[in-house]
Amino acid sequence: MIKHFLSLSSFPQSDLFSLIQRAQFFFLNQHQPDKINHLLKDRIFANVFYEPSTRTRCSFEIAAKKLGADVVNFVPENSSVKKGETVYDTLKTLESLGVNGIVFRHADDHILDLLQPQLKLPLINAGAGKNEHPSQGLLDLLTLFQEFGKLEGLKVAVCGDVKHSRVAGSLMVAARIFGMKIYLCGPQSLMPDVSDQYVERADFDKVVPEVDAVMMLRIQLERHENLDLNPKTYHDEFGMNQSRQLLMKKNAIILHPGPFNRGVEISDDMVEHAQSRIFKQMNNGVAARMAVLEWAINGSKK
Amino acid sequence: MIKHFLSLSSFPQSDLFSLIQRAQFFFLNQHQPDKINHLLKDRIFANVFYEPSTRTRCSFEIAAKKLGADVVNFVPENSSVKKGETVYDTLKTLESLGVNGIVFRHADDHILDLLQPQLKLPLINAGAGKNEHPSQGLLDLLTLFQEFGKLEGLKVAVCGDVKHSRVAGSLMVAARIFGMKIYLCGPQSLMPDVSDQYVERADFDKVVPEVDAVMMLRIQLERHENLDLNPKTYHDEFGMNQSRQLLMKKNAIILHPGPFNRGVEISDDMVEHAQSRIFKQMNNGVAARMAVLEWAINGSKK
Amino acid sequence: MIKHFLSLSSFPQSDLFSLIQRAQFFFLNQHQPDKINHLLKDRIFANVFYEPSTRTRCSFEIAAKKLGADVVNFVPENSSVKKGETVYDTLKTLESLGVNGIVFRHADDHILDLLQPQLKLPLINAGAGKNEHPSQGLLDLLTLFQEFGKLEGLKVAVCGDVKHSRVAGSLMVAARIFGMKIYLCGPQSLMPDVSDQYVERADFDKVVPEVDAVMMLRIQLERHENLDLNPKTYHDEFGMNQSRQLLMKKNAIILHPGPFNRGVEISDDMVEHAQSRIFKQMNNGVAARMAVLEWAINGSKK
Numbered sequence: 001m002i003k004h005f006l007s008l009s010s011f012p013q014s015d016l017f018s019l020i021q022r023a024q025f026f027f028l029n030q031h032q033p034d035k036i037n038h039l040l041k042d043r044i045f046a047n048v049f050y051e052p053s054t055r056t057r058c059s060f061e062i063a064a065k066k067l068g069a070d071v072v073n074f075v076p077e078n079s080s081v082k083k084g085e086t087v088y089d090t091l092k093t094l095e096s097l098g099v100n101g102i103v104f105r106h107a108d109d110h111i112l113d114l115l116q117p118q119l120k121l122p123l124i125n126a127g128a129g130k131n132e133h134p135s136q137g138l139l140d141l142l143t144l145f146q147e148f149g150k151l152e153g154l155k156v157a158v159c160g161d162v163k164h165s166r167v168a169g170s171l172m173v174a175a176r177i178f179g180m181k182i183y184l185c186g187p188q189s190l191m192p193d194v195s196d197q198y199v200e201r202a203d204f205d206k207v208v209p210e211v212d213a214v215m216m217l218r219i220q221l222e223r224h225e226n227l228d229l230n231p232k233t234y235h236d237e238f239g240m241n242q243s244r245q246l247l248m249k250k251n252a253i254i255l256h257p258g259p260f261n262r263g264v265e266i267s268d269d270m271v272e273h274a275q276s277r278i279f280k281q282m283n284n285g286v287a288a289r290m291a292v293l294e295w296a297i298n299g300s301k302k
Numbered sequence: 303m304i305k306h307f308l309s310l311s312s313f314p315q316s317d318l319f320s321l322i323q324r325a326q327f328f329f330l331n332q333h334q335p336d337k338i339n340h341l342l343k344d345r346i347f348a349n350v351f352y353e354p355s356t357r358t359r360c361s362f363e364i365a366a367k368k369l370g371a372d373v374v375n376f377v378p379e380n381s382s383v384k385k386g387e388t389v390y391d392t393l394k395t396l397e398s399l400g401v402n403g404i405v406f407r408h409a410d411d412h413i414l415d416l417l418q419p420q421l422k423l424p425l426i427n428a429g430a431g432k433n434e435h436p437s438q439g440l441l442d443l444l445t446l447f448q449e450f451g452k453l454e455g456l457k458v459a460v461c462g463d464v465k466h467s468r469v470a471g472s473l474m475v476a477a478r479i480f481g482m483k484i485y486l487c488g489p490q491s492l493m494p495d496v497s498d499q500y501v502e503r504a505d506f507d508k509v510v511p512e513v514d515a516v517m518m519l520r521i522q523l524e525r526h527e528n529l530d531l532n533p534k535t536y537h538d539e540f541g542m543n544q545s546r547q548l549l550m551k552k553n554a555i556i557l558h559p560g561p562f563n564r565g566v567e568i569s570d571d572m573v574e575h576a577q578s579r580i581f582k583q584m585n586n587g588v589a590a591r592m593a594v595l596e597w598a599i600n601g602s603k604k
Numbered sequence: 605m606i607k608h609f610l611s612l613s614s615f616p617q618s619d620l621f622s623l624i625q626r627a628q629f630f631f632l633n634q635h636q637p638d639k640i641n642h643l644l645k646d647r648i649f650a651n652v653f654y655e656p657s658t659r660t661r662c663s664f665e666i667a668a669k670k671l672g673a674d675v676v677n678f679v680p681e682n683s684s685v686k687k688g689e690t691v692y693d694t695l696k697t698l699e700s701l702g703v704n705g706i707v708f709r710h711a712d713d714h715i716l717d718l719l720q721p722q723l724k725l726p727l728i729n730a731g732a733g734k735n736e737h738p739s740q741g742l743l744d745l746l747t748l749f750q751e752f753g754k755l756e757g758l759k760v761a762v763c764g765d766v767k768h769s770r771v772a773g774s775l776m777v778a779a780r781i782f783g784m785k786i787y788l789c790g791p792q793s794l795m796p797d798v799s800d801q802y803v804e805r806a807d808f809d810k811v812v813p814e815v816d817a818v819m820m821l822r823i824q825l826e827r828h829e830n831l832d833l834n835p836k837t838y839h840d841e842f843g844m845n846q847s848r849q850l851l852m853k854k855n856a857i858i859l860h861p862g863p864f865n866r867g868v869e870i871s872d873d874m875v876e877h878a879q880s881r882i883f884k885q886m887n888n889g890v891a892a893r894m895a896v897l898e899w900a901i902n903g904s905k906k
Binding site: 086093 | 332335339356357360361364367368560561562573581582584585587588
Binding site: 030033037054055058258271285 | 646648674679698700702703
């Protein structure tokens with residue numbers, strides 16, 4: 001059976017936990033190539049990004065190479081790609097060319113649902129639409145698990161443009177699977193319309209002292225030109241900085257999916273603060289993606 | 303002696319047939335890396351495409367990697383490349399850098415003839431000018447041979463912009479080598495001025511019931527803006543669709559080099575029709591290019 | 605200790621000479637993969653070029669692959685890269701992703717000095733600012749050493765836009781280390797303000813008969829539009845051509861870092877003249893970069 005990696009929501013808790021443990025194995029053995037460089041030998045993945053990405057694309061490429069696989073970077077020509085069907089033809093072409101899996105990013109929220117039943121190779125969601133970014137979700141879970149040794153009951157404040165954030169989307173999915181509590185913070189206009197026992201809106205300053213982690217989201221200044229968003233005002237109201245860090249629990253951590261705007265959603269001195277795990281997240285991202293690629297090819301590891 | 307792969311016309315029938323057989327070997331062993339991944343180990347190819355390509359470029363890249371070779375994608379900067387001499391300098395540079403072969407695409411019909419005597423490494427034509435696309439020709443021959451167990455005497459209708467098609471060019475060359483019959487179909491203005499015992503103009507609807515294969519060519523809508531070409535009218539007159547498919551022989555096949563315009567030269571339902579071999583062609587393309595790369599490096603295999 | 609490769613000036617003579625000897629080893633064994641393809645196995649380098657480059661980028665990529673390493677090409681998005689800090693974040697990201705070294709090019713003269721103390725992986729200068737291009741310097745030294753069996757006492761005329769040339773910059777550094785004599789030739793406006801026992805301004809025609817090598821620099825026509833530089837006049841005054849070649853010593857050689865403008869700083873017939881080592885330099889460039897990559901990862905080889 002083809003194992004598509006589309007959403008964390010398709011995983012039962014035990015399977016998702018197995019994936020986190022496998023990612024932890026890769027984290028621990030990242031500098032021991034002899035233990036991992038044969039696992040996906042002779043496999044070829046295609047990176048197919050219809051939206052720009054350097055971080056996620058490189059992360060998947062490095063993950064594949066560390067497992068002994070190779071990567072073909074397929075750069076879609078915008079000119080010949082205008083309809084959903086043509087995306088299908090592109091992916092079907094790569095399937096025909098013999099690649100073993102497709103790492104895929106696209107702006108459309110629903111394209112993966114349409115495509116996956118028609119493909120005979122694993123499709124790996126590297127960020128589709130504004131709903132989910134499940135490999136980011138996995139690396140966030142890995143980071144939290146490394147820190148706290150558990151996931152159940154953890155409280156995380158997510159602050160920023162939650163409405164348009166795939167990262168927040170996958171974290172909310174994970175919260176429901178593992179019983180975490182997510183507080184959504186930020187400007188009212190950027191909040192999604194969700195509320196249940198795992199996810200609720202909250203005042204940022206009020207929850208900062210209570211949570212185990214704050215996940216700061218990048219303010220996409222280029223998208224909010226007409227929002228009249230002033231970086232300094234935003235930072236004062238919703239940014240992570242020393243005054244908020246001092247309110248955090250001593251063992252609470254600061255997360256950010258990157259890239260970050262220093263001085264907007266996070267102050268310069270917080271990026272590499274002792275409580276920040278931002279670059280740790282990036283490192284974990286490679287381990288998480290190794291687990292995803294291996295799972296997609298070999299089936300879930302227990 | 304340097305083995306350039308420039309045109310099918312340089313191959314005696316027996317050598318070209320050996321190449322098809324070698325491609326068939328790679329087709330059959332495409333999922334058995336242990337049998338093939340050492341054949342071009344430690345070789346490095348450069349992909350040098352002066353015209354855009356994703357399909358052919360990826361196909362060669364995957365072919366190289368399946369044989370254990372590596373690929374450097376050299377993206378010519380249009381700014382520094384204005385004269386034929388500079389193309390020479392670029393290729394001579396890559397030769398000096400130690401690459402073992404150059405996979406090359408360029409708009410100029412004659413540039414390969416000028417360049418090849420001056421280079422000390424194999425030059426592989428991945429589409430030069432409008433004359434030939436010999437690795438595409440090889441994959442088409444492989445597809446026909448797999449289907450019919452022979453090439454001599456096969457009848458193929460090629461329909462579309464034959465005049466500007468490298469694909470048709472290489473198929474016509476192959477027809478003369480193997481004794482196939484090619485019928486050229488499509489608008490009068492897009493027909494080349496050729497006619498001999500192997501190649502002749504024909505009415506599409508008249509030959510469809512007689513041929514073993516129809517090769518549909520992509521209508522390059524972007525090139526024919528001033529041709530006043532109406533996609534629907536074109537489709538009615540020259541497109542592959544169910545009504546024409548029903549006229550075909552039961553064992554005849556539909557070919558297309560891709561990418562295709564669904565609804566223009568081929569209807570949506572024909573692309574993956576039981577008689578279509580379009581995605582099979584793409585799969586065969588990797589096998590054919592493995593044979594080409596190996597031949598260029600090691601010399602012709604018997 | 606992290607071994608950054610930033611400038612030739614940081615090397616004592618004996619260490620730099622060891623690096624030349626190691627490059628010579630790679631030159632001699634470039635066609636014997638079994639002797640070299642394991643040396644950097646399982647390492648991953650990132651090519652990070654903030655300025656366009658095909659030659660140097662490919663050269664490093666091929667060097668890495670010949671040593672068994674892999675390369676990720678990170679293409680900085682100009683839009684998200686506007687401040688020095690963000691370059692830092694980009695490199696820190698790649699460090700976090702687990703790459704083993706960064707091959708780096710940037711327009712800023714001083715960015716490497718700012719960055720290197722903050723990074724925990726080797727940073728390799730592939731041309732930063734207008735000051736140095738040390739891997740080019742190393743390949744030039746290798747080429748001179750192969751030719752003359754020594755470096756001390758050699759006389760080299762460097763002709764062209766010396767002021768903006770990284771290549772000249774690294775050669776001048778090397779001259780001071782090995783006791784070579786560099787004559788700077790070209791239009792007055794393109795001369796730097798330097799003069800010591802190793803480097804002095806000179807009249808091109810006057811020194812051509814005396815030197816062991818002439819290093820022709822590319823006239824960056826695109827930069828000198830307002831200079832009112834006439835290619836023909838320039839060639840007559842400062843170009844390498846047959847009449848000047850005839851004045852050279854019989855064993856003197858012609859160098860050029862490439863890419864070259866045929867007919868401007870060098871005439872067509874001089875590029876591959878028997879006394880030219882221009883394509884040899886490119887070949888040596890791969891060997892030199894293998895030595896650099898290995899040195900950066902493993903520490904200096906004796």
